[in-house]
Amino acid sequence: MAIQREQLVAGVDSSTQSCKVVVCDAGTGEVVRQGRASHPDGTEVHPSEWWTAYEAATAGGLLDGVSAIAVGGQQHGMVTLDDADEVVRPALLWNDTRSAPDASDLIDELGGAQRWATEVGVVPVASFTVTKLRWLRRCEPESLERTRTCVLPHDWLTGQILKRGDGFDGWTTDRGDASGTGYWSAGSGDYLPDVLDLAIGRQVGLPRVLGPTEAAGRTGSGLVVAPGTGDNMGAALGLGLRPGDAVISLGTSGTAFARHDAAIADDSGAVASFADATGGFLPLLATLNAARVLTAGASMLGVELAELDRLALAAEPGAGGLSLLPYLDGERTPNLPTATGTLSGLTRANATPENLARAVVEGMLTNLAEALDALRGQGVRVERVLLIGGAAASAAVRSVAADLFEAEVQVPAAGEYVALGAARQAAATLLGTDLPEWEVRTDAVLEPDAAASERTAELRGRYADLRGLLYDRPGP
Ligand SMILES: Nc1ncnc2c1ncn2[C@@H]1O[C@H](COP(=O)(O)OP(=O)(O)O)[C@@H](O)[C@H]1O
Ligand SMILES: O=C(CO)[C@@H](O)[C@H](O)COP(=O)(O)O
Numbered sequence: 001m002a003i004q005r006e007q008l009v010a011g012v013d014s015s016t017q018s019c020k021v022v023v024c025d026a027g028t029g030e031v032v033r034q035g036r037a038s039h040p041d042g043t044e045v046h047p048s049e050w051w052t053a054y055e056a057a058t059a060g061g062l063l064d065g066v067s068a069i070a071v072g073g074q075q076h077g078m079v080t081l082d083d084a085d086e087v088v089r090p091a092l093l094w095n096d097t098r099s100a101p102d103a104s105d106l107i108d109e110l111g112g113a114q115r116w117a118t119e120v121g122v123v124p125v126a127s128f129t130v131t132k133l134r135w136l137r138r139c140e141p142e143s144l145e146r147t148r149t150c151v152l153p154h155d156w157l158t159g160q161i162l163k164r165g166d167g168f169d170g171w172t173t174d175r176g177d178a179s180g181t182g183y184w185s186a187g188s189g190d191y192l193p194d195v196l197d198l199a200i201g202r203q204v205g206l207p208r209v210l211g212p213t214e215a216a217g218r219t220g221s222g223l224v225v226a227p228g229t230g231d232n233m234g235a236a237l238g239l240g241l242r243p244g245d246a247v248i249s250l251g252t253s254g255t256a257f258a259r260h261d262a263a264i265a266d267d268s269g270a271v272a273s274f275a276d277a278t279g280g281f282l283p284l285l286a287t288l289n290a291a292r293v294l295t296a297g298a299s300m301l302g303v304e305l306a307e308l309d310r311l312a313l314a315a316e317p318g319a320g321g322l323s324l325l326p327y328l329d330g331e332r333t334p335n336l337p338t339a340t341g342t343l344s345g346l347t348r349a350n351a352t353p354e355n356l357a358r359a360v361v362e363g364m365l366t367n368l369a370e371a372l373d374a375l376r377g378q379g380v381r382v383e384r385v386l387l388i389g390g391a392a393a394s395a396a397v398r399s400v401a402a403d404l405f406e407a408e409v410q411v412p413a414a415g416e417y418v419a420l421g422a423a424r425q426a427a428a429t430l431l432g433t434d435l436p437e438w439e440v441r442t443d444a445v446l447e448p449d450a451a452a453s454e455r456t457a458e459l460r461g462r463y464a465d466l467r468g469l470l471y472d473r474p475g476p
Pocket of ligand 2: 015016017073074075076094127180230231232251252253254255284286
């Protein structure tokens with residue numbers, strides 16, 4: 001079906017800190033309207049807060065004339081539903097680390113990390129839904145008793161749009177988000193009932209996994225609701241990711257991911273074998289500490305983010321030997337859920353606001369440089385790095401990234417790429433076509449400084465030594 005003039009589609013990014021909505025021309029991807037609203041802070045949130053933010057972000061007729069919508073959402077969150085499809089308890093989010101002991105138990109009970117990596121594609125850490133279900137059985141058995149169905153944040157919001165539009169026909173999800181549960185395998189394309197049985201001793205209702213452009217339903221008013229996906233899979237759609245591209249996303253989470261042509265099996269647990277939203281694969285590594293390390297650094301210095309940028313750029317690379325290991329919220333990769341941040345190498349000579357600002361930026365990005373190396377170590381080709389997420393707007397981040405990643409870094413024009421990817425999926429679902437070709441403009445191209453390789457090696461080595469000293473581990 002040809003795209004009619006100015007058919008409008010909408011994409012949602014219901015992420016950790018906020019809900020962002022874009023309304024786009026289905027043919028060109030031009031953003032004609034957009035809205036946003038904040039989510040409460042914290043590592044567990046009642047899903048009703050996501051609906052409240054969605055309604056605020058779409059207020060004032062934002063969705064008027066929209067023919068199709070899709071939801072990109074923060075991955076892994078455990079949304080538990082009772083017999084009446086009501087929420088049993090607030091959702092534990094991807095960044096909640098209370099299920100870290102449960103992750104360790106599940107690794108042992110299945111027979112070790114290698115079995116998880118090959119049979120499931122992920123090695124449990126606190127972020128994954130399966131560990132949160134085990135936590136529920138261990139800590140709130142009465143809540144688990146009441147749980148008939150478990151869905152993910154994007155599934156729940158998709159279902160609310162349909163329910164409130166008289167179009168709901170059962171819970172749905174997609175391959176991308178399903179692959180982050182720990183009980184659906186990107187390699188086999190199936191749910192793993194034995195893993196669920198291991199985790200909680202029984203089955204629970206799970207959403208139907210839709211194809212890449214298989215509609216979740218249509219509301220009574222005719223709005224087509226596309227399958228949606230996890231936020232990182234949505235970003236890959238929004239960027240039009242090609243083989244050889246890697247993405248570094250600096251939002252609440254820091255993620256490094258790339259399109260790949262096969263499932264991977266990393267028994268170190270660093271790289272998760274996720275599926276993407278097109279039928280392919282999206283190996284991904286995530287950190288708990290990204291944009292908010294900069295916010296914390298600015299707070300320590302008593303300055304705004306713009307001043308943190310200026311200070312960091314005024315310091316010499318290497319911050320005079322000052323290092324900040326950025327595990328401020330614990331850390332997921334490396335799997336150090338109880339870790340804290342560490343400032344190291346402090347001397348009277350380097351104790352300046354500029355060096356502290358620089359160490360905040362270098363420390364945060366060094367963790368992501370490790371992530372890129374871990375992707376490369378899994379055979380993923382990295383020829384170009386696309387830098388997105390809120391903190392990609394930072395001039396200091398841009399200045400440090402290319403040298404530290406040792407690759408060309410392209411910064412796409414400022415945009416909500418998760419929501420754009422969802423809108424692109426909505427367009428394809430509406431029209432029954434392949435994904436439309438939408439232009440992604442580039443804001444900056446940053447080349448690594450060949451003269452910086454020695455300095456980069458020193459910095460990476462310094463951080464590896466500090467991590468090894470504190471946590472007896474050389475890499476992620
Ligand atoms: N210019 C900037 N410099 C540094 N950090 C920034 C800048 N602009 C926004 N941020 C940070 O980006 C984060 C929001 O990014 P976003 O990708 O929307 O997060 P999420 O998708 O996880 O909700 C916030 O923590 C904010 O402080
Ligand atoms: O856990 C992961 C990926 O495995 C995170 O990327 C979450 O999906 C949250 O994303 P943001 O809110 O940071 O966009």
